Amino acid sequence: MLTRKQQELLLFIHERMKESGVPPSFDEMKDALDLASKSGIHRLITALEERGFIRRLPNRARALEVIKLPEAYSMSLQPKRGFSPSVIQGSLGAQPAPPAPVKAAANNDTVSIPVMGRIAAGVPISAIQNNTHDISVPFEMVGAGEHYALEVRGDSMIEAGILDGDTVIIRNTSSASPGEIIVALVDDEEATLKRFRRKGASIALEAANPAYETRIFGPDRVKIQGKLVGLIRRYH
Numbered sequence: 101m102l103t104r105k106q107q108e109l110l111l112f113i114h115e116r117m118k119e120s121g122v123p124p125s126f127d128e129m130k131d132a133l134d135l136a137s138k139s140g141i142h143r144l145i146t147a148l149e150e151r152g153f154i155r156r157l158p159n160r161a162r163a164l165e166v167i168k169l170p171e172a173y174s175m176s177l178q179p180k181r182g183f184s185p186s187v188i189q190g191s192l193g194a195q196p197a198p199p200a201p202v203k204a205a206a207n208n209d210t211v212s213i214p215v216m217g218r219i220a221a222g223v224p225i226s227a228i229q230n231n232t233h234d235i236s237v238p239f240e241m242v243g244a245g246e247h248y249a250l251e252v253r254g255d256s257m258i259e260a261g262i263l264d265g266d267t268v269i270i271r272n273t274s275s276a277s278p279g280e281i282i283v284a285l286v287d288d289e290e291a292t293l294k295r296f297r298r299k300g301a302s303i304a305l306e307a308a309n310p311a312y313e314t315r316i317f318g319p320d321r322v323k324i325q326g327k328l329v330g331l332i333r334r335y336h
Contacts, residue, residue: 102151107170108133109144110153114166121244123164157239165211165244210236213249213269219283221254221262221293237269241330246272248326250283250293257281257293260308262331268293269330274323281328287321296324 102110112132116124126138135141145164148154157163212234235249252266260281262268276282282296284305294305297314303322306314 102148102153102170105133105140106144106147106151109141110148110166110169113154113164114169117164117166117244118246123244165239209239211239211242211247212236213242213247215249215251215267217250218253219250219268219291219293221252221257221264235267235332237330237332242269242271243329247329248272249332252293256307256309256312257295258309260295262293262308262328263333265334267332268328269332270326271329272326274325276324276327283325283327285323285325286315286317288323291325293328296327 109129109132112129113123116122116128124132126141129141130138133141133144145154145156149156153166153168155165155167157165213236214234247269249267249269252262252268253264255264262281270283276296278297280296281293283291284294284296285291286305292305294307294315297304297306299316301319302316303319304314304316305322
């Protein structure tokens with residue numbers, strides 16, 4: 101169990117990192133919790149670290165990582181997330197299972213990311229419905245924020261270096277800049293991995309393979325479920 105102040109600090113750090121990707125300063129934490137000195141923040145951070153909710157990253161200023169949140173708070177956040185596993189996995193009628201929080205692996209330089217299913221990089225496919233396993237990736241690959249992994253099926257992104265069978269690391273976000281590779285949800289039923297472009301008021305989902313045409317949709321038909329930040333490939 102966390103004390104009220106411990107929970108307030110944990111949630112403040114989590115929200116700030118979601119907004120900016122950077123942990124708040126000790127002064128900002130002190131002001132947010134209305135404490136008289138930073139020594140109180142040091143004690144709260146130490147308590148959160150001992151309980152496994154955060155960890156301090158060595159040799160970095162203001163370097164904190166949120167490993168997990170209180171269970172009740174994590175569940176209450178689920179409907180607001182841009183990433184909905186049930187939608188990406190092609191089971192719209194099912195109750196979504198919340199993705200596992202990113203947690204520290206045995207090596208302090210890695211984090212554990214949940215593999216949430218398969219994503220089409222080609223013709224649409226049905227995806228598996230559950231988090232099958234976790235993978236460990238270097239912290240430098242993902243940085244702060246919420247992430248998940250998807251297994252690629254198809255060849256529409258081969259000229260972007262993404263091959264059938266690769267595992268892509270996706271940052272959970274509902275926005276992207278033109279040119280970024282995104283997980284796009286089309287008409288609330290088809291999830292695909294494509295490069296994001298704008299064509300006037302419309303959205304273009306651009307393949308990286310001349311065998312596939314660029315698809316154009318009205319802005320109300322496409323939802324961004326995340327953007328590509330890394331890729332893992334196994335050689336056989």
